[in-house]
Amino acid sequence: MLHLTIEFSGGAELLFNNVKKHQIELPDNRKWTIKDLLAWIKDNLLKQKPELFIQDETIRPGILILVNDSDWDLLGNLTYELNDNDNITFISTLHGG
Amino acid sequence: MLHLTIEFSGGAELLFNNVKKHQIELPDNRKWTIKDLLAWIKDNLLKQKPELFIQDETIRPGILILVNDSDWDLLGNLTYELNDNDNITFISTLHGG
Amino acid sequence: MSNIKILSNAEIERYSRQLIIPDYGIESQIKLKSSSVLIIGCGGLGCPSALYLSTAGIGRLGLVDNDFVEISNIHRQIAHEIHHVGVNKAKNLAHKCQSLNDQIKYDYDVILDCTDNVITRYLINDVCVLLNKPLVSGSALKFEGQLTVYNYLNGPCYRCLYPKAPPAHSVSNCSDAGILGPIVGTIGSLQALEAIKIIAGIGKSLSGRMMIFDGLDFQTRIIKLRPRQIETCIMCQSATDTKLSQTDKNQILDKFDYSQFCGVSNYNDKSQNVTVL
Amino acid sequence: MSNIKILSNAEIERYSRQLIIPDYGIESQIKLKSSSVLIIGCGGLGCPSALYLSTAGIGRLGLVDNDFVEISNIHRQIAHEIHHVGVNKAKNLAHKCQSLNDQIKYDYDVILDCTDNVITRYLINDVCVLLNKPLVSGSALKFEGQLTVYNYLNGPCYRCLYPKAPPAHSVSNCSDAGILGPIVGTIGSLQALEAIKIIAGIGKSLSGRMMIFDGLDFQTRIIKLRPRQIETCIMCQSATDTKLSQTDKNQILDKFDYSQFCGVSNYNDKSQNVTVL
Ligand SMILES: [Zn+2]
Numbered sequence: 247m248l249h250l251t252i253e254f255s256g257g258a259e260l261l262f263n264n265v266k267k268h269q270i271e272l273p274d275n276r277k278w279t280i281k282d283l284l285a286w287i288k289d290n291l292l293k294q295k296p297e298l299f300i301q302d303e304t305i306r307p308g309i310l311i312l313v314n315d316s317d318w319d320l321l322g323n324l325t326y327e328l329n330d331n332d333n334i335t336f337i338s339t340l341h342g343g
Numbered sequence: 344m345l346h347l348t349i350e351f352s353g354g355a356e357l358l359f360n361n362v363k364k365h366q367i368e369l370p371d372n373r374k375w376t377i378k379d380l381l382a383w384i385k386d387n388l389l390k391q392k393p394e395l396f397i398q399d400e401t402i403r404p405g406i407l408i409l410v411n412d413s414d415w416d417l418l419g420n421l422t423y424e425l426n427d428n429d430n431i432t433f434i435s436t437l438h439g440g
Numbered sequence: 441m442s443n444i445k446i447l448s449n450a451e452i453e454r455y456s457r458q459l460i461i462p463d464y465g466i467e468s469q470i471k472l473k474s475s476s477v478l479i480i481g482c483g484g485l486g487c488p489s490a491l492y493l494s495t496a497g498i499g500r501l502g503l504v505d506n507d508f509v510e511i512s513n514i515h516r517q518i519a520h521e522i523h524h525v526g527v528n529k530a531k532n533l534a535h536k537c538q539s540l541n542d543q544i545k546y547d548y549d550v551i552l553d554c555t556d557n558v559i560t561r562y563l564i565n566d567v568c569v570l571l572n573k574p575l576v577s578g579s580a581l582k583f584e585g586q587l588t589v590y591n592y593l594n595g596p597c598y599r600c601l602y603p604k605a606p607p608a609h610s611v612s613n614c615s616d617a618g619i620l621g622p623i624v625g626t627i628g629s630l631q632a633l634e635a636i637k638i639i640a641g642i643g644k645s646l647s648g649r650m651m652i653f654d655g656l657d658f659q660t661r662i663i664k665l666r667p668r669q670i671e672t673c674i675m676c677q678s679a680t681d682t683k684l685s686q687t688d689k690n691q692i693l694d695k696f697d698y699s700q701f702c703g704v705s706n707y708n709d710k711s712q713n714v715t716v717l
Numbered sequence: 718m719s720n721i722k723i724l725s726n727a728e729i730e731r732y733s734r735q736l737i738i739p740d741y742g743i744e745s746q747i748k749l750k751s752s753s754v755l756i757i758g759c760g761g762l763g764c765p766s767a768l769y770l771s772t773a774g775i776g777r778l779g780l781v782d783n784d785f786v787e788i789s790n791i792h793r794q795i796a797h798e799i800h801h802v803g804v805n806k807a808k809n810l811a812h813k814c815q816s817l818n819d820q821i822k823y824d825y826d827v828i829l830d831c832t833d834n835v836i837t838r839y840l841i842n843d844v845c846v847l848l849n850k851p852l853v854s855g856s857a858l859k860f861e862g863q864l865t866v867y868n869y870l871n872g873p874c875y876r877c878l879y880p881k882a883p884p885a886h887s888v889s890n891c892s893d894a895g896i897l898g899p900i901v902g903t904i905g906s907l908q909a910l911e912a913i914k915i916i917a918g919i920g921k922s923l924s925g926r927m928m929i930f931d932g933l934d935f936q937t938r939i940i941k942l943r944p945r946q947i948e949t950c951i952m953c954q955s956a957t958d959t960k961l962s963q964t965d966k967n968q969i970l971d972k973f974d975y976s977q978f979c980g981v982s983n984y985n986d987k988s989q990n991v992t993v994l
């Protein structure tokens with residue numbers, strides 16, 4: 247199995263029953279990209295308002311995805327292939343002050 | 344070889360030419376405890392005033408040792424056996440305000 | 441006004457505790473004295489930023505905010521007190537900073553984004569990119585804070601990170617989600633720190649990195665960001681386009697429809713105010 | 718004085734932006750209103766701590782410091798201004814916090830260590846251990862800060878971590894190594910945050926963990942600390958010894974020779990001051 251830690255912060259956790267950290271397992275008989283993971287999260291973890299998480303088959307504007315604390319854009323974006331024990335974090339940007 | 348990252352902070356780096364982070368290699372034909380490492384640092388890295396780093400064959404009071412960001416006291420103190428890729432940090436306590 | 445390139449004995453005494461830091465020293469203090477910082481937003485983040493830059497000896501401080509102090513501000517905006525309700529925030533903060541000059545200037549060395557809404561953040565970012573000024577950006581909500589430095593040392597700008605604005609209905613602000621004073625106190629203090637480091641040219645700034653702080657769980661993480669996106673960021677592309685004059689660049693701002701971009705029907709008061717830049 | 722167990726409409730308006738945070742809410746505000754915090758040290762750490770606890774609505778704040786404001790303090794101690802030079806720091810900070818009561822009480826719920834020397838830190842720790850009070854401890858030097866919560870939820874006390882005092886000649890303070898304002902601003906703000914969380918009973922405190930902040934490189938780490946050392950820490954041992962009365966415990970403090978323990982020839986002014994606890 248592919249063991250992943252999925253984290254939400256900056257308010258993104260509100261879409262996931264206010265749970266900030268999730269440990270998940272995915273079958274490792276296939277490759278998983280971030281794009282596949284987004285679809286999996288939408289079907290399996292997301293509790294409400296999918297349009298606040300996914301738009302046009304990618305993450306909605308204003309949420310930054312991190313792979314092991316690095317901007318996913320450094321790692322191929324939607325095409326990044328997940329490795330065992332990866333930490334994938336979804337940070338909703340804050341605007342207040 | 345045993346690859347270790349040695350870090351100094353809180354002023355302890357002043358004893359090491361003001362260099363906060365050191366990558367070192369130790370021969371892995373033997374076991375290395377923190378006690379052995381202290382002696383090795385004293386002989387190989389320490390630039391000045393050994394009494395401000397080691398006292399009575401242990402770390403001097405006021406410096407906390409961390410093994411991979413955990414207090415060494417949780418891991419056996421002087422007897423902890425080093426593993427490859429360990430991060431050992433020496434934090435000098437601050438008192439100012 | 442004292443000579444901008446040397447320190448008087450009184451200044452040496454006053455700043456002695458930072459002058460003696462080996463990584464700081466007298467050179468940094470003189471740089472601070474001869475530099476200017478523009479703080480946009482004089483609320484929860486702007487108050488500590490302005491106070492610490494003032495006491496550290498910044499040469500000129502610009503404060504912009506056309507909001508007025510409300511009762512619900514004072515739990516976190518430490519320069520504003522209950523008898524200031526109804527007073528302009530920038531004026532009041534300037535008074536607190538013992539600055540007599542709250543006039544907006546065009547030539548600030550470092551800009552601090554201490555505002556509280558998306559549209560203003562894009563606008564401030566774009567101005568900084570086109571004028572090539574480092575932008576220290578802080579934001580906070582509830583128990584959380586985020587901090588980074590945009591448009592500096594080949595790090596990304598706000599728009600490089602977020603080329604599309606978030607849907608308007610997905611955005612929470614302090615009025616509807618709440619905010620705790622010590623959170624903005626922490627982030628605002630750290631914005632002052634980053635401004636001082638940039639001006640003094642010391643240390644490693646948060647350019648290309650972002651601090652994410654969760655004050656409730658007390659977790660911090662510092663994440664690595666993408667570099668500047670010259671190919672795809674419309675502002676970074678324009679800023680580095682040698683065929684464009686400064687006038688052309690100014691027109692880019694005039695022509696850009698921020699309200700449409702952010703999906704809101706009109707500018708709010710805050711963003712109108714910032715357009716005087 | 719208003720009823721301590723309910724909030725008035727004016728208070729609801731004033732604190733509305735923290736009341737609406739889901740993890741905080743009205744219960745937390747009432748706990749804050751009916752609680753007290755003692756801040757020992759009214760300098761760089763004490764100023765922001767006190768300001769943010771005041772504006773957040775703490776019921777009673779105690780401020781202790783028998784130092785007087787010096788010119789070299791004001792670059793970082795944001796409640797003290799140049800015309801306050803020579804004024805007592807606690808009095809001046811209390812004035813800033815609009816508190817009329819700077820009298821020392823014995824029954825504070827949370828203590829903040831905002832002091833600047835080793836001997837005082839051991840003394841404050843020992844008092845907190847023997848009286849079973851959580852201690853939010855901040856410290857700073859140059860560009861660095863450290864923050865933890867001692868003696869709370871089975872976490873260690875200062876003495877559990879540091880059973881022996883550091884050699885006197887190894888200790889640097891702000892007078893000889895320097896300190897930057899935004900660093901104490903950050904750590905002091907975070908001390909206020911931890912105090913609020915403890916009082917409100919929300920979130921995860923830094924008990925058993927310590928934040929290490931390097932502002933020059935901008936690195937943060939949160940380290941895991943040993944638990945309370947009942948077997949080897951002389952104060953934690955005494956505090957949990959059911960055979961000892963409170964009078965016995967008080968005598969432990971009276972008998973303990975702090976100056977010998979810290980290897981200094983006599984108490985300084987600060988530590989004398991704190992013994993009134
Ligand atoms: Zn850009």
Ligand SMILES: [Zn+2]
Pocket residue numbers: 846873874875876877878945946950951952953954
């Ligand atoms: Zn103890």
